[in-house]
Structures are given as C-alpha cells and as structure tokens.
Amino acid sequence: MPLTLADVRKVAHLARLELSEEELHQYREQLSDVLAYVERLNELDLEGVPPTAHAVARQNVMREDLAKPSLPLADVLYNGAQVAHEQFLIQSVLDDSPEENT
Amino acid sequence: MDFTRLTLTELRAALRSGQTTSVAVTEALLERIVAVDNLLNSYLTLTDEMALIQAAEADERRARGEDTPLLGIPVAVKDMICNEGVETSAGSKILEGFIPPYDAFVVARLKQAGAIILGQTNTDEFAMGSSTENSAYLTTRNPWDLERVPGGSSGGSAAAVAGRLAYAALGTDTGGSVRQPASLCGIVGLRPTYGRVSRWGVIAYASSLDQVGPLGRTVADCAALFQVTAGYDPLDSTSIDTPVPDFEAALTGEIDGLRVGVPREYFAEGLDPEVEAAVRAAIEKLADLGADVVEISLPHTHYALPAYYLIAPAEASANLARYDGVRYGPRVPGEDMVDTVKKTRALFGDEVKRRIMMGTYALSAGYYEAYYGRALKARTLIQTDFREAFADVDVIAAPTSPTTAFRLGERTDDPLTMYLSDVLTVPVNLSASCALSVPCGFDQEGLPIGLQLIGNTLAEATILNVAYAYEQATEWHQELKRLEIGD
Numbered sequence: 286m287p288l289t290l291a292d293v294r295k296v297a298h299l300a301r302l303e304l305s306e307e308e309l310h311q312y313r314e315q316l317s318d319v320l321a322y323v324e325r326l327n328e329l330d331l332e333g334v335p336p337t338a339h340a341v342a343r344q345n346v347m348r349e350d351l352a353k354p355s356l357p358l359a360d361v362l363y364n365g366a367q368v369a370h371e372q373f374l375i376q377s378v379l380d381d382s383p384e385e386n387t
Numbered sequence: 388m389d390f391t392r393l394t395l396t397e398l399r400a401a402l403r404s405g406q407t408t409s410v411a412v413t414e415a416l417l418e419r420i421v422a423v424d425n426l427l428n429s430y431l432t433l434t435d436e437m438a439l440i441q442a443a444e445a446d447e448r449r450a451r452g453e454d455t456p457l458l459g460i461p462v463a464v465k466d467m468i469c470n471e472g473v474e475t476s477a478g479s480k481i482l483e484g485f486i487p488p489y490d491a492f493v494v495a496r497l498k499q500a501g502a503i504i505l506g507q508t509n510t511d512e513f514a515m516g517s518s519t520e521n522s523a524y525l526t527t528r529n530p531w532d533l534e535r536v537p538g539g540s541s542g543g544s545a546a547a548v549a550g551r552l553a554y555a556a557l558g559t560d561t562g563g564s565v566r567q568p569a570s571l572c573g574i575v576g577l578r579p580t581y582g583r584v585s586r587w588g589v590i591a592y593a594s595s596l597d598q599v600g601p602l603g604r605t606v607a608d609c610a611a612l613f614q615v616t617a618g619y620d621p622l623d624s625t626s627i628d629t630p631v632p633d634f635e636a637a638l639t640g641e642i643d644g645l646r647v648g649v650p651r652e653y654f655a656e657g658l659d660p661e662v663e664a665a666v667r668a669a670i671e672k673l674a675d676l677g678a679d680v681v682e683i684s685l686p687h688t689h690y691a692l693p694a695y696y697l698i699a700p701a702e703a704s705a706n707l708a709r710y711d712g713v714r715y716g717p718r719v720p721g722e723d724m725v726d727t728v729k730k731t732r733a734l735f736g737d738e739v740k741r742r743i744m745m746g747t748y749a750l751s752a753g754y755y756e757a758y759y760g761r762a763l764k765a766r767t768l769i770q771t772d773f774r775e776a777f778a779d780v781d782v783i784a785a786p787t788s789p790t791t792a793f794r795l796g797e798r799t800d801d802p803l804t805m806y807l808s809d810v811l812t813v814p815v816n817l818s819a820s821c822a823l824s825v826p827c828g829f830d831q832e833g834l835p836i837g838l839q840l841i842g843n844t845l846a847e848a849t850i851l852n853v854a855y856a857y858e859q860a861t862e863w864h865q866e867l868k869r870l871e872i873g874d
Contacts, residue, residue, distance in 0.1 A: 288748075292748075293744070296744050296747050296748045296751065297744065299747050299751060300704060300732075300743050300744060300747040301708075301711070301725065301728045301729050301732055302729060302732050302733065302735070302740055302743065302744070303726075303729040303730050303732070303733045304733075304740070308740070312740070312741060312744055315741060315802055316741070316744060316745060316748065318802075318803055319696060319745060319802065319803060319806075320748075320758075322693060322696070322803055323693040323694075323696055323697055323758065323762075324693075325689070325690060325693045326690055326693050326694065326697075326761045326762060326765050327761075328690075329687075329690060329761075329764075329765055329768065331761060331764040331765070331768075334764040334767050334768060335764070335767055336760065336763030336764050336766070336767065337763055337764075337766040337767040337770055338595060338763060339581070339595045339625065340580075340581035340582070340595065340596075340770070340816075340817070340818060340819040341580075341581055341582045341625070341627060341819050341844070343582075343624065343625055346624040346625075348621055356488050356489065357488075360488035361488065363486060363488065364484075364485055364486060364488075364714065364715035364716070365713065365714055365715070366712050366713065366716070366717060366718035367718065373713050373714060375713055375724055375727075376723055376724040376727060377723075377724070378724045
C-alpha cells in the first residue's frame, strides 16, 4: 500500500525532521517503493517463529558496582551548542502560558 | 626503495631489522597523501602533526629495545570511530566539528600497540550507503578507476589502503561496509563475529549489527590489525568474554580436508557473469588445495535484504534520535525547542533521513508487528540457515558483491538499486557468523573481484587461514603493488 503525503508528514513529525515540500513528495515515492520491496517477507510462514533481536543472545550484563572517575565536566560540555553555568542550554520546554495550552 | 609499496607485515619486519624508521615511512606516506589524495579523497581529516610525533616516539621506543605488535606502523581509521581530540563527524554535517573526549576501544588498542594514526577516512554519512557517495563532505574515488566508486560505507578506508595511503585501516561493517569496499578496491576486509570487537566509542548506526573490522592489502595484514582490536571490553555489554586466538599463527595455509560449502542462492539472478566465473574458479582452487567442496542451500537468503532494510533503519531511527543540537554538533535555532530540533535535524543528508523515516514508520503504532516484528522473525530463519549449514561445512564460499565497482552517480537516484549492492553481505550481519573478502581476480575492465568466505561464530581464524591458503596460491594481491593512481 503506497504511503500518502499525510503519512509521510506524520512520520517526519515523529522523527522530528523538518522536510521541504519537495522532500515530502520524494520520500513518499521512495519509501513506498522500499515498503513494497520489504513486503516480500509476507511470503514467509512465520507462525510460531521466535524473534531474534541480537546475533548473540545476551541478557542483563552486569558490572561490579564500583565508583569510578567520570570524564571532566569541561570535556563533556565542550561540544555543546550552547553552554551556561556548567550546563547545556536549551529553550524552555515547560509551557508557562496556560491560555495557549488549549 | 619505495617503502610505501611494502605490506604491513613486510614493513613490520623492515622496522624490526632497522632497514627503515617510522618517521621515514610516515613522512613518505604523508607526502604521498598530499600528492594523490586530491584524486582519491580518501581522508576527511589528517592528523599529520600528531602522526609525526607518534612516529618519533615509536622510533625512540624501538631504539630503547622496545617492541609492540604495530610499533611505528601508519594506519587509518574510519570517521565512525572516535579518536580523542580529533574531529570525528561520521561523514555528517550534524556532527561537524565534534571532538570526541575519549578514544574508542579499538583506537586505544591501536595506540597501545604502537600504531601511528594518519587520520580519519571518508564514509557514507553514518555508514549508510554502499558507495561512500552519501558522505556530506567528499566523494571518494576507486584507485583502480577514478570514475568509479570505492564501495562503501568504508570506502575511504578501502581506497586509502589500496592506494597506498595507509598500510591498513579500520572500517565498520553493519551490512557489508567492510567486505564490499574491500572487494571493489581489490584488498582484504574482515567482518568479525558480532561481539568479537568492542563497539565502545564507535558512532552507532544499527547496534545489533555494527562491528569494527580491519582492511589490509594481504590476509596477514588484516590478521595483524584484527589481533590488536579483538577482545573483551566490559564497556560494551555485547562484547564476548572469550579468549582471542593468535590469528597470525593460525595462517598455516593448510586446508586439506576442510569442508567448503557453496550456497546455490548466492549465484542467483543479478550476479555479473564475470564475477561468477572468477568466484567459481577460486572455489576450484580451494578444491585443488585439498578442500572438500560441496553445494549447500541457505534457503532464506532471499529474505535477508528486506529484513535488513527494516531492522537497520529501525535501530538507526532510535540511535540517531540523540542528534538534537544540544550536546554535540551545530544547532539551527527555531521558534521553540521542538522546532529547533526539527530544523537542526534537517542537517542530516538524504539517505540518513530516508532511513530514519523508514525506521520510524516500521516501529510506529499499528505497523510494528507487520514490519519490524516480521523482520525479527525472518532474522531467526536466516540465523538457523547458517547454523544448519555449519553443522556440515567449515567455511562457506560465495561472491562478496554481485558486480565490480560501479560508476560514480550510477546508483544514486534509486535507493533500492543501491541497497541491492549489499544483497550477498547482509545475511552474515543478521546471523552470528563472521566473513571476509579476499581478491580473486579482475573483470575485463581491470576492476577487482572479491571472494567472500563466511565462517561460523568466532571462527575468524578459520576463514583467515582459508583466505591465506588461497592468496598464497594466487597472484591477485601482487597487482596492488603495480597499481598507479590516475593512470
């Protein structure tokens, strides 16, 4: 089933990607082609087949609970786009204007 | 003498016997990079000053009587692998200027082994591609024909090694990204068993499939580089805690009585007849060397590529969620935080956005079972194929790539055609096998062809030895010594 432009818009929003109109059309077409290709998996009878998430199965790998030195704070913050008071700076994410919240 | 023509193991012997110094060969390689890398574009970042300091230190250590496995040997590292203090961008604008605060496990191991790191090599953005054309920075060219791709995504590493701009290099292989460029550039490339090499400090693409692997001009060179990077690392929870064999000592060239399986599904539609002829001749050579060759079936091969193109994008969409312009990379300001994140993430290139979208869709409510869930079940069937095959045979032999190097731009308009470049390599990534590509001939245009040897879980020593036996019995690897760039 080919994707609609609305599908592509929704996925782009979920993935937090700003796309141009041209990109929306291009991805609609290309992703529809890829989806048609992967539908080949529908030929398989997968009833009762367990899923495999990793090549080599591992579970709950634990380390000893020991305190170890961390990276220096300056190194951690070095690559941040905006840094202030030894923290990464972002725009406010808590809405303080309830009238716009409806 | 032109020391750039030596293999890594030949250089190691020359350094040990005092025929040359690390400073001399490092300077020779840096000069060669300045002279020819404007044609190949294999390096994104050169660490020339640091390399010369490391080389001088290596020579001092050797003068004091010290020796380590790669002491004084110049190598290169794919730009997916963090090198402390050196810009590491994954070939992406979204990580432009990123300076890692620590070394990847494999880079720390290279440094401990005394290797000289020449720089970071070009890659498809976030290792997503089969031609290195998806790099946001440079288009790498194939040393055998500058109008053709080197393969990908480790195309920068493969071109640097084939073009004698490094003695060996590290790549990453998520769906074939070490083996396919090795095949297209006429060198040896190994994809280790998942968990054999630590992923600590390797920029994540698809975490259940990613592995770091060596590229070298000979099998022994690959084994030498692999030796220092393999091993348990508590910082990677998927690292396997098991002893690492001596891979170079395993290169006996003795394969008498070894059982080699030839999977009929790997010789199907889409395989170039010249590639098929060269690979079949190579398999005959293995029989001449005493191997017992049998036809086998890996019945679910046909489903590996569709499963891969659901699983890898799904994992990528989750892994790449971290690029939001907060902790690293540039930020493109928007009206609010969500808008800022969206605008910043528009810095991703076409293919990366395509895979993030594909993965987000495959994981989204209502589609998860139909797409991602089915792909994980298909993965079980593909793994079972290999497990059953290895109950009967020691090694599986097949082509690495269905074609030789294609022309620049030839497959960039159609993602599906590009994806088909990996059709013979992705099954290994979905399973618990290991595999390598070793040169096995040239087509009529003089482009290299690769033989893929697939081994059971942790059986890297076995496939390296089969490749070594084949290499010693043939002359293909000698062609590299005659290769001139830009002829």
